[in-house]
Amino acid sequence: MKIPPKRSNTTSLDWKLGDKEVSVSKPTTHLGIIRSEKNENISAVIFLTDIMIPLIAIFYVVTIAGATSSCQTEDGQYDVTVNFRGKNGQETPKSTVIAFYAYISKPIPNPSSGRRLIFDVPTTNQGNGYNSNTGVFTCPKTGTYVFVLVVRLYSAYHSIQLMINNSVNGTSFHNAQNDDNTSSSTVVVNVSKGDTVYVRTHSKYKGVGNIHTNTYGRTTFSGWLLN
Known part of the structure; x- marks a missing residue:
């Protein structure tokens, strides 16, 4: 049986948020390795669920919530920092009591x-x-x-x-x-x-x-x- 070459245990994602390039490394915890006992071929199956859901959440925050975001991976988690722009979060003046x-x-x-x-x-x-x-x-x-x-x-x-x-x-x-x-x-x-x-x-x-x-x-x- 041949030993497959050593694979990296992370998946790197690069995309742009606003005017910032963001690179995120996500541990491929759902990288499935299927071995065939007959022909010893190795097929790598990558489940995209863990990657797509955070991307959808970040897209929502940036485009719908009106935020400028940055993210990084720490211990396999995505961290997003949100800063609201425009009129979001404006406080109205308190009414004068007479x-x-x-x-x-x-x-x-x-x-x-x-x-x-x-x-x-x-x-x-x-x-x-x-x-x-x-x-x-x-x-x-x-x-x-x-x-x-x-x-x-x-x-x-x-x-x-x-x-x-x-x-x-x-x-x-x-x-x-x-x-x-x-x-x-x-x-x-x-x-x-x-x-x-x-x-x-x-x-x-x-x-x-x-x-x-x-x-x-x-x-x-x-x-x-x-x-």
Whole structure:
């Protein structure tokens, strides 16, 4: 029986990725040697599975994922380094949060008509648009806003107005005659940067009784940028 010449135990592959020549040596772990006992001919059968699958994966990464890749063989494995190009992986700027929430700390006895309500204790003021000294929210950014008013009354009734730049944009009537009651109103409105928003009692209607507030129930004013 003749001894076949010694064969290399690696298969070398050369191809081009972008502008780089890449050479990969892959151990031919599936090189099958078939010996014929009759004629002692030796046929080498190379199974291409281990070679084609990595090539397909690299082709996908380079052409579809938009990457520049380099690869090498180490311990029989393919290593691929991917660097994304173009717009892939771009981060979008974080949205600006604009929101406030404040409440009245002490009851307001028999407020006159057209009186601006000052919610003197802010607990949230993202964007610094609300002024707790004046009760006015100055819009930091143009957009659609939600404003919510919660009024607690005790043996009282009042009409309340939401004002934007001294124009009425919402009116609600709160009634708690011979009772202790809390009610709310909501306004969704487009506001421009620099516009002022505040709450007042109705300018032409004088209510009766106190606007109430304490630790068991607050009169509050809040708002936030919806879009």
